[in-house]
Amino acid sequence: MKIGQTAEISWLADHKAITKRLLDLGFEPGTRVGCVLTRRGGGISAYWVKGAVIALRREDAELILVNEEGCKKEENGQ
Amino acid sequence: MKQTTPFTIALAGNPNVGKSTIFNALTNMHQKTGNWAGKTVACASGRFCYRGISCLTVDLPGTYSLDPHSQEEAIARDYIASGQADLLLVVCDATCPERGLRLLKQIRDISGGRPQPVILCVNLCDEAQKKGIEVNFAMLSERLGIPVIPCTARSRFGLTRLKEKIYEICLSYESECDIPPAKCSECLLCCPQASACTLCPSCGRIPDFNPADLAKSAVRFHNPDFFKKQEQIDRIVTGPFTGGAVMLALLMGVFWLTITGANYPSSLLWDCLFSLEGRIADALLALGAAGWLVQALVFGVYRVVAWIVSVMLPPMAIFFPLFTLLEDLGYLPRAAFNMDCAFKKCCACGKQCLTMAMGFGCNAAGVVGCRIIDSPRERLIAILTNSLVPCNGRFPTLILLITLFFMGFGAEGGGLAASLATAGILTALILLGVAATLGASRLLSKTVLKGVPSSFTLELPPYRRPQFGKVLVRSVFDRTLFVLLRAVAVAAPAGLLIWILGNCCVGGQSMLLWLSSFLDPIGRLLGMDGMILVGFILGFPANEIVVPIILMGYLQTGVLVEMADPSALMEIFAAHGWTVRTAVCMAVFCLFHWPCSTTCLTIRKETGSWRWTLAAVLLPTLLGGILCFLIQVVF
Numbered sequence: 135m136k137i138g139q140t141a142e143i144s145w146l147a148d149h150k151a152i153t154k155r156l157l158d159l160g161f162e163p164g165t166r167v168g169c170v171l172t173r174r175g176g177g178i179s180a181y182w183v184k185g186a187v188i189a190l191r192r193e194d195a196e197l198i199l200v201n202e203e204g205c206k207k208e209e210n211g212q
Numbered sequence: 213m214k215q216t217t218p219f220t221i222a223l224a225g226n227p228n229v230g231k232s233t234i235f236n237a238l239t240n241m242h243q244k245t246g247n248w249a250g251k252t253v254a255c256a257s258g259r260f261c262y263r264g265i266s267c268l269t270v271d272l273p274g275t276y277s278l279d280p281h282s283q284e285e286a287i288a289r290d291y292i293a294s295g296q297a298d299l300l301l302v303v304c305d306a307t308c309p310e311r312g313l314r315l316l317k318q319i320r321d322i323s324g325g326r327p328q329p330v331i332l333c334v335n336l337c338d339e340a341q342k343k344g345i346e347v348n349f350a351m352l353s354e355r356l357g358i359p360v361i362p363c364t365a366r367s368r369f370g371l372t373r374l375k376e377k378i379y380e381i382c383l384s385y386e387s388e389c390d391i392p393p394a395k396c397s398e399c400l401l402c403c404p405q406a407s408a409c410t411l412c413p414s415c416g417r418i419p420d421f422n423p424a425d426l427a428k429s430a431v432r433f434h435n436p437d438f439f440k441k442q443e444q445i446d447r448i449v450t451g452p453f454t455g456g457a458v459m460l461a462l463l464m465g466v467f468w469l470t471i472t473g474a475n476y477p478s479s480l481l482w483d484c485l486f487s488l489e490g491r492i493a494d495a496l497l498a499l500g501a502a503g504w505l506v507q508a509l510v511f512g513v514y515r516v517v518a519w520i521v522s523v524m525l526p527p528m529a530i531f532f533p534l535f536t537l538l539e540d541l542g543y544l545p546r547a548a549f550n551m552d553c554a555f556k557k558c559c560a561c562g563k564q565c566l567t568m569a570m571g572f573g574c575n576a577a578g579v580v581g582c583r584i585i586d587s588p589r590e591r592l593i594a595i596l597t598n599s600l601v602p603c604n605g606r607f608p609t610l611i612l613l614i615t616l617f618f619m620g621f622g623a624e625g626g627g628l629a630a631s632l633a634t635a636g637i638l639t640a641l642i643l644l645g646v647a648a649t650l651g652a653s654r655l656l657s658k659t660v661l662k663g664v665p666s667s668f669t670l671e672l673p674p675y676r677r678p679q680f681g682k683v684l685v686r687s688v689f690d691r692t693l694f695v696l697l698r699a700v701a702v703a704a705p706a707g708l709l710i711w712i713l714g715n716c717c718v719g720g721q722s723m724l725l726w727l728s729s730f731l732d733p734i735g736r737l738l739g740m741d742g743m744i745l746v747g748f749i750l751g752f753p754a755n756e757i758v759v760p761i762i763l764m765g766y767l768q769t770g771v772l773v774e775m776a777d778p779s780a781l782m783e784i785f786a787a788h789g790w791t792v793r794t795a796v797c798m799a800v801f802c803l804f805h806w807p808c809s810t811t812c813l814t815i816r817k818e819t820g821s822w823r824w825t826l827a828a829v830l831l832p833t834l835l836g837g838i839l840c841f842l843i844q845v846v847f
Binding site (some may be wrong): 150154158159160162165170171173177178180184185186187188189190191193194209212 | 280667
């Protein structure tokens with residue numbers, strides 16, 4: 135996702151213990167998230183979710199699949 | 213009504229929702245608060261009395277869920293699950309109540325719908341109001357079946373209602389339950405997960421609920437654009453070029469203010485304390501004290517203490533509040549966000565930046581703060597490298613060296629340019645420390661502590677206007693005076709020791725001289741001399757006393773010299789063969805040497821092993837040794 139884009143979370147890859155943590159933070163399927171900040175090089179990005187800003191590293195953000203204009207893309211995939 | 217044990221209230225909730233602020237407001241204590249997730253890493257407890265009921269309040273570290281990731285979250289989970297609390301005060305953020313509800317649901321689930329009485333406290337209502345978020349408290353309360361109290365702990369709004377509610381619950385608890393909490397421990401034995409209250413059916417059950425739906429129905433957003441302003445600031449603060457520039461500018465600004473601001477009060481304090489010295493000596497002599505005792509007490513203990521007070525107090529009194537302001541503003545997580553890229557390359561956790569920043573205040577505090585890092589491997593790295601950033605005790609030494617040797621040999625009051633240059637050099641030294649932290653982290657993660665970087669989440673809290681007056685008062689009284697008292701407590705016996713070493717003669721030479729000549733070859737190898745090494749070694753209990761020890765050793769008078777003016781100091785140093793190289797080596801060694809005794813003990817406690825403590829001592833020492841040796845060889 136690029137800065138300013140918003141999307142709806144469609145699915146969370148059940149990968150590591152982090153998935154549970156992401157759920158606790160509000161990254162649930164059906165939630166709208168927005169990308170707020172990206173660091174040059176794309177190492178870390180901050181997302182707006184449920185009224186809070188959470189920064190995630192790319193590896194972790196890739197676990198979240200978002201639905202954007204009807205097609206599935208990985209959050210940092212582009 | 214008789215009350216044998218105090219009514220125990222535990223404050224639980226997400227990180228950075230203001231639990232500590234509520235705690236402080238309830239108990240009138242002064243727990244450290246700040247605008248970032250993870251500043252409370254241990255339980256704190258305090259008492260307050262309301263209408264004759266004494267309450268014990270426990271401030272738990274913040275946690276996103278009861279499924280703990282890091283150590284401080286495990287502390288919170290264990291406390292909640294143990295049922296020690298008679299009442300749980302779940303605090304949630306009015307700007308994102310859903311996360312708080314999620315935690316509440318988990319708390320409900322672990323105790324099978326029959327937890328201790330719970331009060332939901334919705335904090336930060338003022339902020340929510342500003343952002344156009346409206347929470348329907350009546351509806352929340354009805355759906356959850358528990359009291360819901362809106363409050364703004366900062367301005368103490370809603371606290372009386374909260375206390376009133378606590379009082380009510382406490383009364384009903386005692387009358388309905390009829391079982392004092394102590395007796396409930398029987399059921400704890402058979403089922404440690406159950407809460408202490410399973411014996412009494414009258415305590416309220418929380419009905420099952422879906423946090424997302426409930427939040428959706430109870431919360432109204434009036435102003436969807438509230439977020440824009442913060443986003444714009446964030447763009448600048450974390451931008452590709454501006455981010456680094458802002459970070460550097462802030463660092464330099466803080467140092468510049470510290471150095472320029474501390475100059476004048478420092479010399480004033482010095483004059484005051486030393487004009488007292490002679491009088492104290494006279495007074496003691498008049499009281500009939502023995503000459504040697506007066507010598508030891510006044511010229512040994514008093515002078516070291518006076519030196520530390522006058523050299524340390526002003527910079528600390530300026531540095532701590534400035535740093536706390538940045539913390540309250542919410543800048544630290546942004547800095548961590550900026551630095552994450554570098555830490556990731558070193559296979560370390562981005563949160564290490566936060567613990568590093570705490571190390572500026574005190575390395576021991578930084579080491580304890582490492583609990584916020586989830587993975588044990590990364591936590592160990594953060595602990596081992598924490599002492600590579602200079603703590604407050606080392607700043608005065610560094611500032612002194614810089615002003616004496618790099619700013620035109622102690623030119624008095626060199627104006628704006630000179631003070632800016634001093635701040636610049638200090639910033640460069642700090643950056644060297646940060647670079648060393650990164651390098652050491654990388655080295656560690658490639659050798660002893662192999663592993664891939666683990667996942668972590670970092671919350672960027674909204675910017676909050678710091679409470680200037682409160683910050684000023686609290687950081688001076690709590691942090692500055694605390695650190696200062698500790699330093700003085702260490703310095704007083706150290707001053708005595710130095711006096712004894714300097715005045716007891718073995719074979720015609722003072723013991724201090726013996727020691728220094730013994731260490732001289734090593735010192736020379738590192739571009740310094742034996743006396744400087746003696747200073748560092750004797751400074752192990754507190755890094756602040758290094759320079760006074762060195763001065764005392766040089767003067768051979770057996771007593772600490774007076775720092776009348778910088779040029780006199782400079783003469784002493786120059787007379788003992790100090791060059792710019794010596795100063796550079798000493799600054800580097802000051803930056804990288806063994807952590808102070810308090811930090812060592814804290815590391816032992818946090819890692820649970822003497823081996824890692826030894827590693828934490830050896831790592832910076834070796835680094836400093838090698839760097840100094842290189843400087844000495846090259847120049």
